[in-house]
Amino acid sequence: MENWALPEINLDLCDRCGDCVEKCPTQSVEMGPQGPFFARALDCTYCAVCETVCPQGAITCAYEIVWDMED
Numbered sequence: 001m002e003n004w005a006l007p008e009i010n011l012d013l014c015d016r017c018g019d020c021v022e023k024c025p026t027q028s029v030e031m032g033p034q035g036p037f038f039a040r041a042l043d044c045t046y047c048a049v050c051e052t053v054c055p056q057g058a059i060t061c062a063y064e065i066v067w068d069m070e071d
C-alpha cells in the first residue's frame with residue numbers, strides 16, 4: 001500500500017516552535033518528544049499551511065511540484 005501523501009518534516013531543521021501544530025487547520029500535527037508528528041495523518045488535507053508557517057523551512061510539501069507541472 002502506498003504511503004498517504006503527507007508533508008515531510010525535517011526534525012534536524014525543526015526548533016520545536018510549535019507553529020505547525022498551532023496553525024494546522026485540521027489538527028493533524030501534534031508535538032511529541034522528538035518534535036511535531038502526524039497524529040491524525042488521514043485528516044491532513046495537504047493544504048501546505050504548515051510548510052508556509054514553519055520559520056525553519058523544516059516542512060516540505062513535495063507534491064506541490066507535481067501540481068506546478070500541470071499545464
Ligand code: SF4
Nearest residue numbers: 024044045047048050
Ligand atoms: S498540510 Fe495542512 S492539513 Fe496537512 S499537516 Fe500541514 S497544515 Fe495540517
Ligand code: SF4
Nearest residue numbers: 014015017018020054
Ligand atoms: S513550525 Fe517548523 S520549526 Fe516549528 S515545530 Fe513545526 S516543523 Fe518545527
